[in-house]
Amino acid sequence: MSWTGDHEYLRACAWNEAQEDIRRELNRRRIAGVSGRDYRRARERVEQAYADQIHERFQHKHAGPYANECFVFYKSANLLPPALVEMAPNCQQAFLDAPLHNYLIISRHQPAIDKAEKRGFSSFEALEATPRGQQEIVDLLLKRIYPERCPVKSEPPKSSCVWCWSVAAWALLLLAIAAVFVLWEGNRQKILGYFGWVDASVVAEVRAQRDQLMEDYRELSQQRLLEDATRGADDTALASSAEQEEQLARIASAIEELGGRIPEHWGYRPCIDSAAVRASSAPVYLYDITPSVNGLIVSEPRGQFAILAEERLHPEFPDSLPASGSYSVADFQATMAPLQQSGSAMDCAFYVLLRDGELDDATMYREQRSAVEAVFQIYRPR
Incomplete structure (x- = not known):
């Protein structure tokens, strides 16, 4: 696929790439205790600061148009496609690392240039995301072709009599x-x-509404995961999925209005955060899980993901963890359910590593993955 875009398009791409940095900065503020209205104001300030930086970066660049193109490879085996080797030798490892029966996308573009410079293509880069289904890859490509626009640059404050306005x-x-x-x-x-002043009865009523919405959100999310594992690609199933997405969006919006915290990627904050003992802020992963023909293989994380002794002393670390081993879907959900219930009671979630494994049966893979996601929040290491 190929398309063109002006420097406004490149601004939009830069804005979308900055979202991960914005989320990390906002998470640091949330961990520091910023919440409610203060958090929303902080989010607006952070987003506007990033938008201003992006506008400044492209202010003196040539208007374009700039060319963009991407190529999609479907991995049905571990043999490198000759076209990939010829076009993008630096992306060979990304293809080998991608899971079987997933798509790999490589892309390149003409970077923004000053008016006197000559245009040229960047080298090919492989996208980190490797979609598994056709709808996933369509959604991903649409986001790249039609990215969310960068907010307008903020106007400089006008001079005024600060003392007069204060009085x-x-x-x-x-x-x-x-x-x-x-x-x-x-x-x-x-x-x-x-003025933000309410009596205790009003506060209790709002909290009750928020708790009910969070419960509805959890139940609908679990229902969606179960339907994903069993439905076909017929029009009725797709329409039902679209209705669920709309209902989840409405519930999430209502929670936001009540000052609640919207779960990110259908999840909650980690119950155990390793920021206090590691260089980077990341959740503590309780298990390393791999789907297989023999069920879910559950083991203890190792290497860089190994649980540190200081993390086991965290006040919300489980008193006892179910043993490692091989679990059927039903046994896994029954055994791990107390951890999910404990996290829900604390308004947080426990995290695990989920490997791709070598499971070629798509239905079995979705069933096992849905079972894990119904209990834990997952991270897919590369």
């Missing part, structure tokens, strides 16, 4: 407070709400 604001605040306490009870609570 006026305090005067208005005092008048508003005085008005609250001379109005009848029915309107008083509404006005207090504008």
Whole structure:
């Protein structure tokens, strides 16, 4: 596939590439205790700062158009396609590392240049994501061709009399407070709400609504995973999936309105974060799991993912972990269910490593993976 885009398109690509850095920075603030309205304001400031940097980077670049192209390879065996070897020898290892029966995408583009420079293509790069299904690869390619636009650059603050505005604001605040306490009870609570002041009964009601929404979110997510493992590609199943996606989006939006924390990638914050004992902030992985024809092979993480002694002292580390071994889907869910229930009670989730393995049966793979995702949040190491 090939397409062209101007420097606004390249801004959009840079904005989408910056999302992971934005998420990491916001996670650090969340861990530091920033939440609610303060968190939303912090998110707006961080996103605007990144958008301003991107606009500055492309401010003096040639408008374009710039060419972009990508090639898609389907991995049905570990034999390197001759076309890949000829076009992108540096992407051979990425093809070998990709799981069987998955797609590998390589892409290149013409980078933004100053007006006096000569255009040229970058070298081919392999995308980290390796979609398994046709719909996944279509969605991924559409996001690359039509990326989310970069927000507009913020305007510099206008000069004003800060002292005058401060006095006026305090005067208005005092008048508003005085008005609250001379109005009848029915309107008083509404006005207090504008200032973020509510009584205990209102707080309890909002918390109850949020808890119910979170429970609905979890149940619908599990239902979606089970249907993914059993449904076919008929129109009725696809329509049902689309309805579930819309319902999940509505619930997530409602949780956000209540000041709750939206789970990222259908998940929750890690119950055990290793930031205190490792150089990088990452969840502690309880197991290393591989789907196989003999069931789910569960073992203890090793190497860089091995659980450290200090991490076992974390107050939310499970008192006892089910033993490693081979589990059927039913046995796995029954054995690991207490860990999922414990995480839900703490409003967090335990994480595991999920390997691709050598399982060629797509139905069996989806069934085993769905069983893991119904209990844990997963990370697929390369």
